[in-house]
Amino acid sequence: MLAIDKISGRSRWCHRDPRLKLGCWVVLMSLALGLPPAGQAVLAALIAALSCWMLRVSLRRWLGWIAIPCGFLLLSTLTMLLSAAAQPAGMLWSVPLGFTYLGVLPAGLDMANHTLWRSLAAISATFWLVLNLPFIQLIALLQRCRVPVLLTEQILLTWRFIFILLDEMQAIYQAQALRFGYRTLRGSYRSLAMLAGMLFSRVMVRYQQMATALEVKLYQGDFHL
Structure with missing residues (x-):
């Protein structure tokens, strides 16, 4: 992406x-x-x-x-x-x-x-x-084509969370690689399993932070695209 x-x-x-x-x-x-x-x-x-x-x-x-x-x-x-x-x-x-x-x-x-x-x-x-x-x-093209606002917002949020997911995955992978987590095949499988579990929890934390930020800004359910 x-x-x-x-x-x-x-x-x-x-x-x-x-x-x-x-x-x-x-x-x-x-x-x-x-x-x-x-x-x-x-x-x-x-x-x-x-x-x-x-x-x-x-x-x-x-x-x-x-x-x-x-x-x-x-x-x-x-x-x-x-x-x-x-x-x-x-x-x-x-x-x-x-x-x-x-x-x-x-x-x-x-x-x-x-x-x-x-x-x-x-x-x-x-x-x-x-x-x-x-x-x-x-x-902008979706708006001009009169695509429902809800669908446009979903596309925007999905795009945003792709970058959040990649950012968190890269940070976890680098931390594991510095600790030689991928030196052996067995260690690689174990590190990948830990990465998947930690990635889910980290993304949920980022989502909660975004939701809190929206509430502070008096979010009413609509993004002004």
Whole structure:
């Protein structure tokens, strides 16, 4: 989350109107869903090049980000690609497994091809929006889209508590590491268990401190966003 916040803050489009960014995302998503597989592949490549230029990052770093969801995408595509049948007739490729054959059908290959490139283009477009839209602009965009205030407040508080969670986790981990808590495998498991327990209690303390601060400021149940 810290990396996303920093990257979106140094984007070339950091100060552009968030409605323009949302409009561009809608156009990119429409193309990602409507183009044929070859066009979707070209669109994904163009979005990657555009993102690297706008975010001032290398292509290698962009591919590292996109590789995380692509791992799940390739796994789901593989399940579409492979089919099981009693006979290998009609399969482009097959291997016997007991009394059945595992192989690739033309329909499965076509479905996997369409799903892979469509999903890759859509993921690239969504990454482009997330990494070019600072959190402050996201809140402003939600307000302009007339999103319920309660939902906007929940998103804001969740974002805030992510940083609190990371801050507390880093402090506990550094204290354990200084005491050689991760020197052995057994000690690492024990330290991780202690970290999880202490993290929950520390976050609850921070929550109580925030609630007390809000009461002192005469909090009436609404955040002035």
